[in-house]
Amino acid sequence: MDVKHYYNPHGEEILDEKIYGGSPTGFVDFNRSKYRWDTNIYDLMNANTWFPSEVNTSTEKKNFDKLSPNEQSIYKMTFAQLSFNDSAQEEYLADFRSLASNRLVKSAITLQMMQEVNHSKSYAVLLDACGNSDEVFNLYKYDDMLNQKNQKIAEQFARYIDGGSVDKMLLSAMASVNLEGIYFLLGFSYIYLLGDKVPGARDMIKFIARDELNTHLPLFANIFKTIQKENKIQTSTIELYIIMQMTDSKR
Numbered sequence: 310m311d312v313k314h315y316y317n318p319h320g321e322e323i324l325d326e327k328i329y330g331g332s333p334t335g336f337v338d339f340n341r342s343k344y345r346w347d348t349n350i351y352d353l354m355n356a357n358t359w360f361p362s363e364v365n366t367s368t369e370k371k372n373f374d375k376l377s378p379n380e381q382s383i384y385k386m387t388f389a390q391l392s393f394n395d396s397a398q399e400e401y402l403a404d405f406r407s408l409a410s411n412r413l414v415k416s417a418i419t420l421q422m423m424q425e426v427n428h429s430k431s432y433a434v435l436l437d438a439c440g441n442s443d444e445v446f447n448l449y450k451y452d453d454m455l456n457q458k459n460q461k462i463a464e465q466f467a468r469y470i471d472g473g474s475v476d477k478m479l480l481s482a483m484a485s486v487n488l489e490g491i492y493f494l495l496g497f498s499y500i501y502l503l504g505d506k507v508p509g510a511r512d513m514i515k516f517i518a519r520d521e522l523n524t525h526l527p528l529f530a531n532i533f534k535t536i537q538k539e540n541k542i543q544t545s546t547i548e549l550y551i552i553m554q555m556t557d558s559k560r
């Protein structure tokens with residue numbers, strides 16, 4: 310790795326650092342934020358810190374056993390999907406972060422990564438209490454639809470994350486917005502449907518949804534808008550991507 314990656318005294322001023330491109334000095338200075346939304350979201354993420362042990366899961370198995378076979382199937386399938394989403398998101402964030410330049414935006418992504426790992430840990434704690442952790446984490450082997458969904462999400466993440474151009478960084482950020490804004494919400498809504506029948510899952514999802522919707526989604530929505538603005542990327546480029554996505558999803 311180039312030494313300048315870590316320290317570049319002749320790099321640009323902190324307030325001039327863009328999200329992509331340029332040569333930062335290497336300092337993380339929370340008192341000099343070019344965007345403001347980055348430090349605001351960082352502070353909110355910190356304020357929202359929670360731990361899986363705060364959720365009471367002591368009656369989860371008893372409550373799960375009382376669900377109908379259909380409800381049990383919804384429960385297991387939802388956590389199978391959500392656990393993959395968080396696993397993929399953590400890995401994607403590490404890749405996106407390594408290609409980004411602005412150090413405060415990168416700091417916010419670092420904290421988001423920690424929270425995605427916390428979500429993965431919470432699924433393990435919940436499913437362990439429920440007694441079906443191995444079964445749920447192995448569902449992708451037996452359920453073709455789940456396998457296909459996981460594959461689609463992995464493809465969306467992998468498609469533009471080679472850092473080859475700023476357009477690709479922009480389109481890659483859109484994959485994260487899709488995940489936080491659409492795929493996670495779908496999973497949450499299934500658990501909200503079960504509601505008070507499974508209070509452990511309900512309470513854990515409340516914490517996770519707060520992270521995703523109040524901070525992770527706005528973080529990447531801002532990253533997306535800022536990359537577009539800083540690099541004057543035409544809306545037609547983004548529209549082309551959306552058309553490609555729609556064509557892909559019909560296959």
Ligand SMILES: [Fe+2]
Binds near residue numbers: 398425428517
């Ligand atoms: Fe998450």
Ligand SMILES: [Fe+2]
Binds near residue numbers: 489
């Ligand atoms: Fe997230």
